[in-house]
Amino acid sequence: MGISLGLVGLGAFGSAFAELFKSHPLVDRVALCDREGERVAHFANKPSFQDKFSPKDAYTSLDDICRSDVDALVIITQHWLHAPQCIQAMEYGKHVYSAVPVISIPDDDETLDWCDRIVETTRRTGRHYMLGETTYYHAGAMFCRRKAAERAFGHFVYSEGEYYHSFDSPECDLRQVAAHRLASAAGQEWKQQLDAYRRRGVKGGPMHYPTHSTSGPISVMRAHPVKVVCWGTPVWTDDPYFTEHLFPFSNETALFQMSNGATMRIGEHRHCGVGRETFRVYGTEAGFENDTWVVKGQPTTHLTTETMRDPLPAEVYDAFARIEGNAGVYGGHGGSHAYLVHEFVDAIAHGRRPAINAWEAARYTAAGVMAHKSALKDGEVLVVPDWGDAPAK
Helix, strand or coil, X not given: CCXXXXXXXCCHHHHHHHHHHHHCCCEEEEEEECCCHHHHHHHHCCHHHCCCCCHHHEECCHHHHHCCCXXXXXXXXXXXXXXXXXXXXXXXXXXXXXXXXXXXXXXHHHHHHHHHHHHHHHHHHCCCEEEECHHHHCHHHHHHHHHHHCCCCCCEEEEEEEEECCCCCCCCCHXXXXXXXXXXXXXXXXXXXXXXXXXXCCCCCHHHXXXXXXXXHHXXXXXXXXXXXXXXXXXXXXXXXXXXXXXXXXXXEEEEEECCCCEEEEEEECCCCCCEEEEEEEECCEEEECCEEEECCCCCEECCHHHHCCCCCHHHHHHHHCCCCCCCCCCHHHHCHHHHHHHHHHXXXXXXXXCCCHHHHHHXXXXXXXXXXXXXXXXXXXXXXXXXXXXXX
């Protein structure tokens, strides 16, 4: 039996997922929602949407689509809106998929409060929440989780995760991304909120968007951060990107003590000469780094993307392969899009908890929040809060 879902947010990033969600074999009906009506019209008029979309399922407000009878909402809006919108949807009885991060705002304690509310709402309502963290479904992450399930690493001893994305990167200039976001109606509202944070003296930082670096090691080791120490690099440029986002540090690097006794290093850098999004994991018997698998006493195994990936179900693979104009079956961000879509749809259709659930998402997020707090305290060792493991369901 299939499900119905609403796509909320049809901008550049939401559009990259729309055809995949619509095409999944377990999706019977799709609704569309964006406060900018022309974005809804773009997909409503596409021939490829006519088999699962009806004009009655077009909305321009979250309130209205929450009152509809769809089973789930896919929320790919601006990052400061994610948590409150997901909570609203769950209160209306919808399962929710949230684009990353859980929320990205300058205030540390407010971010932790939103994590707490996401977990509490998920538990109380019985609705499923999934965070669409792309690194979780990079090929290397899937391979390492399989090896961890086999206990091939032995005891984990050390791991590293990093997201090096300079603000002026030629491949994806963060200044241009920010300008595009602020040009929207939601962006103008966000500028007012930023001014309020600025008047309060709140200081943001790269660790407020940590999930690309934290999710790999945490998901592989199945361990959570216990303590953290972090230092920040001062901003060495007068570019307004950093002052507009309230950043006292352009780069932040943290060390974590993990619940399994291992150490984890996380780097979130926004002013650097290298662009990289990756992780490495080491155990007493084996290790993974740079797409290679090393077992103690054996030759190094160089891995291909195809050998590292988990297989998609044949019917899902075939459905995604038929999408006209799709740049490959797997989509963007290291081929993670197809897996994110399948995991959410399959979980909701079969009544199971998604892999990247509220408890998992809170762990990825709280790690960064407490690292930033430590950096603001010049490297003070701080305890990282944890909401426990997700209840079995």
